[in-house]
Amino acid sequence: METKEAPAKAKVKDKRALKKLMIINSKATIDSVYAALILANGARMEGIESEIFCTFFGLEMLQPKKMDKLHVATVGNPGLHIPTMIGGLPGMEILASTMMKKEMDKLDIPPVSEFLEIYKASGGKLFACKLAMDMFHLEEEDLWEEVDGVLTVGDFYERGQEEGTQILFI
Numbered sequence: 001m002e003t004k005e006a007p008a009k010a011k012v013k014d015k016r017a018l019k020k021l022m023i024i025n026s027k028a029t030i031d032s033v034y035a036a037l038i039l040a041n042g043a044r045m046e047g048i049e050s051e052i053f054c055t056f057f058g059l060e061m062l063q064p065k066k067m068d069k070l071h072v073a074t075v076g077n078p079g080l081h082i083p084t085m086i087g088g089l090p091g092m093e094i095l096a097s098t099m100m101k102k103e104m105d106k107l108d109i110p111p112v113s114e115f116l117e118i119y120k121a122s123g124g125k126l127f128a129c130k131l132a133m134d135m136f137h138l139e140e141e142d143l144w145e146e147v148d149g150v151l152t153v154g155d156f157y158e159r160g161q162e163e164g165t166q167i168l169f170i
Helices: 030-045 056-062 092-106 112-121 130-135 153-159
Strands: 020-025 049-054 125-129 149-151 165-169
Touching: 020 030, 020 056, 020 153, 030 049, 030 056, 030 092, 030 112, 049 056, 056 125, 056 130, 112 125, 125 130, 125 153, 130 149, 149 153
Parallel strands: 020 049, 020 165, 049 125, 125 149
Antiparallel strands: none
């Protein structure tokens, strides 16, 4: 029986296909903001570059006056399993948000402001969308001081040109 020698293995720097994760967050609901932060921070923990680009209402996660006051959307949110009519009743959004925050506290999930600090300390990047900033009449002074900048959509895409970059829209 003939045996063949295995070919010499080529040196590979990094076997991971994903080298950079760029997340677009367009919503200011608790579930959207935490999804972006958890995925982006998880990427950093795995040694993957990550960036969050906030546009439209997602800009609220970058505004100190709003970042820790986000809510759950109770109307039109099928994941809550609440009929639309009940979800629209006064106080339902606050009740659902309070319940969600209590469950997150049990899991030791930090508030948005603290999570952003953890993410930035890990080397993560945060950007605001220029068009949305203009549309909502926001200035850079309205944003958290650790935001890395305000980008146009073209600037954002330019940052994602490297091989191994994935863009995720939340």
